[in-house]
Amino acid sequence: MLLTGVALFTAVLAWQGLPAIGHALSVAGWGLAAVTAWHLLPLVIDSHAWRILYRPPRPALPRIVWARWIGESINGLLPVAQIGGDIAKARLLIKQGLAAAETGATVVVDITLAALTQMLFGMLGLVLLLILIDKPDIAWGVAVGIGVMLALLALFYRLQRGGLFGALAVLVKRIGGGRAWLDFVGGAQSLDAAISAIYARPWTAVRALGWRWIGWVAGIGEVWLGLYFLGHPVGLADAVMLEALGQAIRGAAFAIPGALGVQEGGFVLLAGLIGLNPQIGLALSLVKRVRELGLGIPGLVAWQWAEGRLLERPRRSPAATPRHS
Incomplete structure (x- = not known):
């Protein structure tokens, strides 16, 4: 690639x-x-959105900004399919003493919120495009594409709530000859439980979602x-x-x-x-x-x-x- x-x-x-x-x-x-x-402005805003997902007392914002900067650098410049940087930033924070399962969970939920807000931001761009070029005949195709993306995102969310990582760990462990690939976040079951704990605090997720949206807007x-x-x-x-x-x-x-x-x-x-x-x-x-x-x-x-x-x-x-x- x-x-x-x-x-x-x-x-x-x-x-x-x-x-x-x-x-x-x-x-x-x-x-x-x-x-x-x-x-640097959207970088700090996105870092604040990620930090909100932690339970108090939360890590200091400079530490989160530092980790996100490194993660963005890896995803932007290395062939890691836009996910290697997220794994690296979680690992760095865990090695520095942050709770493993909670940190892994905040990264997974942050990725989900980023995908959702990016889709909403993309929808705004498509609406403006339709207005600017005045070609309503492509609206149906655009609407279908948006619907498919939102359906896939909803499916990913439901899988997270249903123990996605526990099931994946069992499969990957069999394929990988018994290696526990998710040990660095405390194991798949712990990760699933920590993700569920974040979604059990809906106001926290909504706040993070709002700040993620602000981050996309700042990028304009x-x-x-x-x-x-x-x-x-x-x-x-x-x-x-x-x-x-x-x-x-x-x-x-x-x-x-x-x-x-x-x-x-x-x-x-x-x-x-x-x-x-x-x-x-x-x-x-x-x-x-x-x-x-x-x-x-x-x-x-x-x-x-x-x-x-x-x-x-x-x-x-x-x-x-x-x-x-």
Whole structure:
């Protein structure tokens, strides 16, 4: 899949012409740093949403932001199918002393809430697209697609409530020759129980859901700033549509590392629908790539440093790390 992504990415660049794209990015200049800095806002908001899912006393917000930053860096830059970063951030927090089953459960529920709010955000983008391009004939197809996505998400939720991970653990243990793959979160049964405990506090889940939605909305600023510094400012409705559907396209390409090529093609198409030339759409996608590298590479370095510290800790001191800070 990585080779497929690289090939798509290269093909889109060649198709649109490297000189034009390079000129657009040179126009953005220091605006690339502004876009990168802006992303810290949704990063903190999403971290707050995740933190809410813990029972009091909750971990300190900086610790959660640190773990999410590392998780985003892994998911964005490594071929881990958009899930490896979530496993890594849970493992880091557990190794630092946070409750294993609870931490694993908060990650699973946070992923579920992220998927739900992303679908709702994508629906907003589709509605705006229908208004902006005035083609109601595609509404039925859009409605069917949304219905299928929501049905799959509802099924995933019901499976979580019904002991999904306990059943999966039994299957995987048989396939894997007896290896307990979920031991790092305290075992599958403990994980299922912790997930149920979170859903048993519906107001907690609703609060986290609301903050997740706010995080998606905050991401609109990244597109608006990107196009502003590229010399093609757009209105709020256009920026919402581009961010919402751009994220939906990226999410659909989870099997390709970083959605390489797919994200670029998506922005080329979406930009054309609102009157921007394809080179600007591609340049906007590359602005997002610069942001991913600007935050992601230091995140990968921080991950390796943290893993090294965790490996050294047992040799230095057998003392346990406190559960929450």
